Amino acid sequence: MKVAEAVDSTTSLAGHNRISTQALTSLAKAAAAEALGVTASAIRADWADDGGLLALSIVAPISIPALIDVQRHPHAVDSLGGSIWDRAVAAKAVILNRVSLLSGSQLSRVDIRISGAEVREGGRVQ
Structure with a gap:
């Protein structure tokens, strides 16, 4: 019998599982990078205690x-998810859900401060 067969999903094993702050930070940066359309290396993530939950x-x-491109095709902004404000608000929920789901940690909130803009050079629009 394999170990995986001996331990079902309802069995609790003794010991500790911990996710380091560095691992949580890397996960948060990756989730934010995906939600905001930038590279993870451009993002700073910090954690705080918020009444026993993570902020x-x-x-x-x-x-x-x-x-x-916006001048030529003004409606292109809508296809990105709206204004910078709208996209940042939507990114908060995406980041919170993704980090919570993947880490198992309970986050109370996600605060985002937009520090700049990265111009995305697209192909020529016909």
């Missing part, structure tokens, strides 16, 4: 289309 603070740029 995540993100400082990051956000991706934006080239202004000439």
